[in-house]
Amino acid sequence: MKKRSSSLLGMAFFGPALVLLTIFLFVPMVMTLIFSFTDYFALNPDLTHFVGLENYVKIFKDELFVQSFVNTVCFVLIILPCQGIGALGLALLINKVTHCKKYFKVAFFVPVVMSLAVVSTLWMQIYSPEGILNTLLGNIGISTQPFIHSARQALPSIAVMSVWQGVGYQMIIFLGGLQAINPGLYEAAEMDHASEWQKFKDITLPELKPLCVFVFITVTIGAFRMIVQPMVMTGGGPSHSTYTMVYNIYETGTVNWEIGLASTMAIVFAVFVMALTVIQSILTRDKEEKHVNKKAKRN
């Protein structure tokens, strides 16, 4: 009886969240999956037919979908190392700084709390032909660069801005990790005359490993979801060079009203990101286990 009442109490706490999650997350997810097999058109839902795998075939034949996919992957490949290493670097530096530590922490974290739309508008000014960046470049004799207005430079320009905006968050996570490392480890290393690099390689990095995995996965997922920056800054152009998957899904569904097709894209996208996350976590976990196993054998 006691068990029953405690489970009811648990249910009462858990229930509201479950109901909300069901309505706003699980039901839409299932609906998206169902819509992905139909030609659901927002302006005329009565004419919806079941079309089987037609949408899936269609999107893989669609050059624009493939391009948006490639763009997104390129973006992730630029963001991931820059943001990961950048955040770690900043955290290490701030950890070493003795004066104005708070100031630096706040300064690097400020962009994170700003809305992406605001940051994007700000950087449009920075990147403009008569903006700060081009003026600075002009002073050192480099000609005016088009940045977000050129098909070649647009995606890297947006990536640089995104790193600047997001890096503070991961920096704070790493900083927390660094401060949690037992100082005894460093003291012991110093007694053995270990160099700075050895201390970093053999103490700091292994201790931060679980955090690295976390940062790696969250940055990847965050980068895959990019839409605000191109929407505000370039509209996906020039020549679709900054057209991302989420942007494509949005335009297909809300601008062109093709909910069925947009749902298919969303499903493909979700499956891809999920698969990638699973692979990432398996790869990183495996190493850790091997590491532990080796240690155990040696002992």
Next chain:
Amino acid sequence: MKKGFAVAASMLLAAGCLAGCQKKQVQPGDVAGFDPGEQYLSLWVHSIEDTEEGQAYRQSVDRFNEVYNGKYFADIEFIPRNNSGGGYSDKVNASVMSGGLPDVLTVDGPNVAAYAANGIIQPLAELTLEERSIYLESILEQGTYQDKLYALGVMESSVGMYYNKDILKKAGIEVPEAGNPWTRTEFLEILEKLKPVMDEMGGYPLDMTFPVGEASIYYYAPFVWSDGGDLVSEDGLCVDGFFNSDEMVKAMGFFRTMVEKKYMSEAPIEHLFESGRAAFKFDGAWEVNTVYQNYPDIPLGVAPYVVGDDWDKGRYTPTGSWAYAASSNTENLEGATELVKWMSGVESGIRIWELSKTFPSTYEAFEQIDVFQTDENYRMLYEQLKEYGHPRPKTPVYPQVSTSFQQALESIALSGQDTKQVLDKSVERINAKLERYTRK
């Protein structure tokens, strides 16, 4: 047991939500001002009440309720719309499915065709010739789909080819009279002449960009129309032979020349024209007010919109804005039409000008507003609208046509890609969207 509880709870909540979404029958007394004996008309507008535009709608509705007291009662609901068109249209889309559309709703001009083709709006009740005659030709054209009138707007819009009087005077260039615009060839010669003058000033002959969104097709489709071309077929269901026609190729070539010869900056420079470093600028009619208010030192003029070399004096200049339409849900088409007529009529038009400086849509409103008689720039824009206004393409796949046009400009004019290839690819993309309408 646990499972049963959870399922029951979620179903109950879902049922509650669905019930909440159902359209309620409004009874007299439910809303202040709705009296017994009056017919209830609901109205959705794409605006925020606290804006000048929202205030104009609110006042127009209040006046409608005064004038039609005892017969109709209109209840206005404001649904904000974000810049990329979401918000308001999301609500409309959701209501199409759940059946909660109001009697009258606002529709963006180029979307009239899609809404009509999909049965979201219905043709208005018959208007007498006299009732029709008050509206500008362009507003009637915009609201007509397959020979039936669906929508009437209170607002019209126009794009001006603005020029800096001092710069043109300095370069010895005479601006032609209305009705006798420069052809593209003539215009290119003028730009060539202006180039050294502007280089000296650290500017460009043209302040021009190919912005993402609606502006590009709105500003630059006239360069195709005035050459006898069109972006889509008359029924709006075919683009092959239109979107990739010779006229399109020629227009795109013209824009490429602008970029290649550096008559315009490849990347947009803010306030180029307003800072006196550009001779010409294409922009919406709001630019006149902006310059008058914020840049009084710029000697502003409006030149007639440039035409193609083969112009046949036909209509070609940019127009269009949001309009009122009766939804297919309404059971009171007569009442809905009355409301549409009132909201888009002369009095409402004068009000929208006074409060938000947006052009009205009726001849009489223009004639009653002083500034269109006294200010040469406003008068020029009105004349252009009246004589040459041309609505944007009327096709149910308009959003795709609009994006394709902008992307073609970007790919061809800015990136220098092969014109025919880009246009053919656009046709393919638009065709994929048209399939839904052509297979029926």
